[in-house]
Amino acid sequence: MVLIRLEEEKKLNIIALTAGIFAGGGAIVNEHFLKTYLKVARPNIIWLAGESGSGPLGMTAEQFYEMGDKEARRSPLASVLQQDPKPILLTPSIEAHWVEETGYSFPSGHSFSAIFFATFLLMIGTTYLSIKRLWLFYFLLPWALAVCYSRPILRLHTPAGISIGGLQVTFPPS
Incomplete structure (x- = not known):
């Protein structure tokens, strides 16, 4: 047994x-x-980039991803999401998740x-x-x-x- x-x-x-x-x-x-x-690119980054970089991100999605690794992209993204007025109203947990997830999507x-x-x-x-x-x-x-x-x-x-x-x-x- x-x-x-x-x-x-x-x-x-x-x-x-x-x-x-x-x-x-x-x-x-x-x-x-x-x-x-x-x-x-992630859909949220494409939306924040807008047409030809005209969105709240202030750059194209391609330029955002050229900033370096995931860690390098977190701080600029956090700054955009926390500016006043906010470009999009997110709960704090979703905002934190967006800042954490800065890698590619697919x-x-x-x-x-x-x-x-x-x-x-x-x-x-x-x-x-x-x-x-x-x-x-x-x-x-x-x-x-x-x-x-x-x-x-x-x-x-x-x-x-x-x-x-x-x-x-x-x-x-x-």
């Missing part, structure tokens, strides 16, 4: 390690290779992560749990879809970005 438990524990550890490698590898490839290669890493973990945990649940406790795992799919749905609402991604981000689970880049 103890030997069976150890074998099951080994299997679960290997599965968890494999999932971590795929999730981490997918996130790294997405963030450091795909996004930097495709260079798709494809959505949040969508990739949410769909990956919901799918992975649902597969583990269907494999190792009884039907009586499995219903808990079905809440993961609506949660993942809510994460995906929130990204365009926050103006951080387009529907195409979240769709491709979610599809990366089916065709992982790592």
Whole structure:
């Protein structure tokens, strides 16, 4: 009986390690290779840039992304969002999120992560749990879809970005 438990524990550890490698590898490839290669600006930055840099940002989206890395772009963005009068009324948490998320948009890493973990945990649940406790795992799919749905609402991604981000689970880049 103890030997069976150890074998099951080994299997679960290997599965968890494999999932971590795929999730981490997918996130790294997405963030450091795909996004930097495709260079798709975030919808909020495009809106703040306006037509030919005439918006509150005072520069084009391309000029904004040429300012350096994510860290270098945060301070100018925060200054624009906090000027008086405010260019857009945001809750403090959304404003902070906009300032934090200054990287490129496409494809959505949040969508990739949410769909990956919901799918992975649902597969583990269907494999190792009884039907009586499995219903808990079905809440993961609506949660993942809510994460995906929130990204365009926050103006951080387009529907195409979240769709491709979610599809990366089916065709992982790592």
